[in-house]
Amino acid sequence: MKQKYRITLLPGDGIGPEIMAVAVAVINSIGTQFDLEFDFKEALVGGSAIDETGEPLPAETLKICRESDAVLLAAIGGYKWDNLPRQQRPETGLLGLRAGLELFANLRPAKIIPQLLEASPLKREIVEGVDLMVVRELTGGIYFGQPKGVFSDEQGSKRGFNTMVYSDLEVDRIAKVAFEIATKRNGKLCSIDKANVLDVSQFWRDRVNLIATNYPNVELSHLYVDNAAMQLVQSPRQFDTIVAGNLFGDILSDLAAVLTGSIGMLPSASLGISNLGLFEPVHGSAPDIAGMDKANPLAQVLSVAMMFRYGLNQPEIATKIESAVNDVLDYGYRTGDIMSQGMNLVGCQEMGELLIKTLES
Numbered sequence: 001m002k003q004k005y006r007i008t009l010l011p012g013d014g015i016g017p018e019i020m021a022v023a024v025a026v027i028n029s030i031g032t033q034f035d036l037e038f039d040f041k042e043a044l045v046g047g048s049a050i051d052e053t054g055e056p057l058p059a060e061t062l063k064i065c066r067e068s069d070a071v072l073l074a075a076i077g078g079y080k081w082d083n084l085p086r087q088q089r090p091e092t093g094l095l096g097l098r099a100g101l102e103l104f105a106n107l108r109p110a111k112i113i114p115q116l117l118e119a120s121p122l123k124r125e126i127v128e129g130v131d132l133m134v135v136r137e138l139t140g141g142i143y144f145g146q147p148k149g150v151f152s153d154e155q156g157s158k159r160g161f162n163t164m165v166y167s168d169l170e171v172d173r174i175a176k177v178a179f180e181i182a183t184k185r186n187g188k189l190c191s192i193d194k195a196n197v198l199d200v201s202q203f204w205r206d207r208v209n210l211i212a213t214n215y216p217n218v219e220l221s222h223l224y225v226d227n228a229a230m231q232l233v234q235s236p237r238q239f240d241t242i243v244a245g246n247l248f249g250d251i252l253s254d255l256a257a258v259l260t261g262s263i264g265m266l267p268s269a270s271l272g273i274s275n276l277g278l279f280e281p282v283h284g285s286a287p288d289i290a291g292m293d294k295a296n297p298l299a300q301v302l303s304v305a306m307m308f309r310y311g312l313n314q315p316e317i318a319t320k321i322e323s324a325v326n327d328v329l330d331y332g333y334r335t336g337d338i339m340s341q342g343m344n345l346v347g348c349q350e351m352g353e354l355l356i357k358t359l360e361s
């Protein structure tokens with residue numbers, strides 16, 4: 001009997017439906033080649049969900065996601081919904097999705113694609129060969145810690161504050177994810193903290209060291225976050241896998257992304273307690289080019305590759321998709337965002353067709 005996967009598709013807003021169409025075509029082509037069956041269910045999230053149901057994350061969407069083997073999201077948001085109260089904004093739907101699926105680990109690879117080396121803002125000799133993965137804790141730390149708020153004292157002066165807090169369970173589980181990923185990559189893990197100043201960071205470091213005893217084959221190092229930011233710009237090739245808490249991971253994953261120079265090429269994955277993961281490009285819904293067939297679908301397609309590698313445990317398929325992306329770039333095809341002199345400009349749809357042709361050749 002054919003192996004069957006249930007995939008929830010969340011095309012969202014803006015360029016979302018255009019790049020999702022390419023992703024679905026790629027998955028279908030993979031199905032034919034590897035004799036797999038895919039049961040797709042499409043659901044609403046973000047602005048399109050607000051328009052149809054009045055809320056950014058309808059309960060039905062969460063239910064469909066929970067009943068699937070993997071969730072593929074494109075992007076949400078747009079000018080139309082920018083002035084709604086926070087609870088009704090598209091972004092609230094995304095946060096609700098991550099929380100509702102208990103996705104505590106965010107994986108963001110930053111890999112220099114040789115054909116796009118010139119797009120990096122850094123010098124070629126610094127970024128050439130960079131291939132790293134940032135594992136960011138997503139549901140704890142200062143973004144969620146209590147108490148928080150703005151308070152007035154008796155004299156009427158005000159104070160705003162948040163709490164950076166991590167439990168042993170929270171650090172242990174993200175550390176395990178990071179060690180597992182480092183094991184599958186080049187066996188090097190760098191943990192980021194601010195243990196010279198913050199008690200919570202010293203606690204983080206102690207727990208990571210404890211978990212490390214179960215992974216003798218992974219070479220563990222620690223860096224203070226300020227030094228890590230400098231090292232990422234000065235000599236990013238030294239990194240393989242990086243693990244960080246929510247705040248530091250947020251900042252460093254954006255910094256690492258900039259090294260590659262092309263937002264339309266960056267995928268991500270969010271993993272949780274169960275095997276169910278959410279896979280999505282790093283970029284947003286690009287409302288400025290929505291509906292114009294100008295979107296770069298490659299970050300979405302590389303998110304499909306991450307789905308196969310980290311969600312469905314099919315690394316061979318992931319590698320095949322990544323190679324096809326590489327080949328299409330080698331043949332000189334580019335969407336507008338990564339266009340350079342002498343290359344062939346194509347739209348979103350044509351890029352998809354070229355990918356399928358490459359996958360099937």
Ligand code: NAD
Binds near residue numbers: 280289295297
């Ligand atoms: P954005 O990533 O949508 O766009 C930034 C710039 O990059 C734009 O010029 C856009 O045209 C370009 N761009 C982005 N993706 C591209 C692609 N695949 N191909 C070609 N060009 C691409 O960020 P923004 O403009 O800050 O935000 C637009 C909307 O997206 C906002 O509503 C924001 O809240 C939302 N957003 C959503 C997510 C998400 O869904 N995860 C992430 C970030 C922003």
